[in-house]
Amino acid sequence: MSGTAGEKRRPRRAKEGSKGGDKRDRILRAAVRVFARKGFYATRVSEIAKAAGVADGTIYLYFKNKDDVLVRIFEFYLGRLLEVLRREIDATEGVEERIRRVVEVQLGLLEGQRDLAEVVTVNLRQSSRLLKQYAAPLFVQYLETIADVIADGQKQGVLRDDLNPRILSRALWGGLDGIALTWALGGDADPTQLRKAAQQYATVFLEGLRK
Amino acid sequence: MSGTAGEKRRPRRAKEGSKGGDKRDRILRAAVRVFARKGFYATRVSEIAKAAGVADGTIYLYFKNKDDVLVRIFEFYLGRLLEVLRREIDATEGVEERIRRVVEVQLGLLEGQRDLAEVVTVNLRQSSRLLKQYAAPLFVQYLETIADVIADGQKQGVLRDDLNPRILSRALWGGLDGIALTWALGGDADPTQLRKAAQQYATVFLEGLRK
DNA sequence: TGCCGGCGAATGAACGGTCATTCAGGGTGG
DNA sequence: CCACCCTGAATGACCGTTCATTCGCCGGCA
16 A cells, blocks of 8 residues: 555546536445444445445545545544634634633534544554554644644643643643533534533633633 | 353363463463454454464364454453452542542553453444443443442542532543553553553542532 | 373464455446 | 447456364373
8 A cells, every 4th residue: 555545537527517426425324324334344345335325336436445435434524623723723812711712612613423433533543554554644634633633731830831732732632622522422412512521521621721 | 142151161171280371361462462453353363263272163162253262351451450440439538539540440451461451442342232232331330430439539529519429430430441441552661651540630630520 | 190081272274254445337417 | 320338247376264184192002
């Protein structure tokens, strides 16, 4: 598996605009659903195909292989997450408010999308290979962005500066991930719960960091 | 897969005391090593066997199947964790000190055992089935124990009581898990780092909870 | 003490089932 | 009639598990 992700020959002009919707998208969405339910390894390619309403072979027109499908899901999710996060941070003044935004963004993207939440939090760790090779780079960027916000706060004298921003960013992410996992695996899908939990965690984290 | 864990017929008198060591143990230890390196699904049973220095078939004398090997690893780890945690909590006075112990225990067990750390933090999520069926019960007990400590502190008026202990226990665990994951996957294996990180996190968490 | 019979742990080659992936042909729009 | 997306049955590799066989050990017996 070489470095290049492998621009698969992409079917041209797939009824773009018509109600049919893009096949690639249908497959991706179906994969999220099935992966969430059964886990990556227990999911058969044919199941994704059926869920997407396409033939088995069609998947290979849009993705290199089964792994690639999972990788694209991460890419999409992490990409969006990073993008939204940076936008929000730029648009916000004050360290505290920024950290609250971080929490909002990370859990907010999952709100109402249990399937995505489960795929991302659970399946992200399915394969160390995947994790290390594909997810890691984007992921590190994400953590660094958070660490920067914290470091900024320390420089400005708002936050205690005897703690390592990187460690704190990991911990913040981990805490949110833990909350999301509980929510995704738990019985009640009430998105309000997720938001409430996020708020509580943000409070603790902020109080703990305040100088 | 019935409820009973399946007491596998245990080879009698396996050179006990001699240098040979117990086979079951050798297999378990080898499995931790290999799972950590390649992940559960990418690991071949034959690889575990080779790493343990036994024949493929021998594994099936001590374990029901490949899944069972993973399950036993969790069982062992979570069991120990819970046991140590409860002992420590009972032996400690004061909520703050107790929470510091929680952090110490959870990360302390992994200290110097990168492989185990990776297996537990990464592979715990390999299969929702495994996670839900086996790990969950012990795991919930673990989280509840932490939640109790927090609730206790709230009742005593030491900790702010407007936050949900369960959510906080999840967050605490998640944060520690995140730190451990970074450590396990990261380049430098320096156990000091892990301890330092744990201390920092404990500080933030405690400050954040203090009334 | 020395030999024998039997036990059962250990072995690893072979089996069989399970998918990921392929590809030859159908169908449709232009 | 061409182009090319799509199909889904067929393929073949892969790997967890089995089981017939080996062999080291032990207790009993002379």
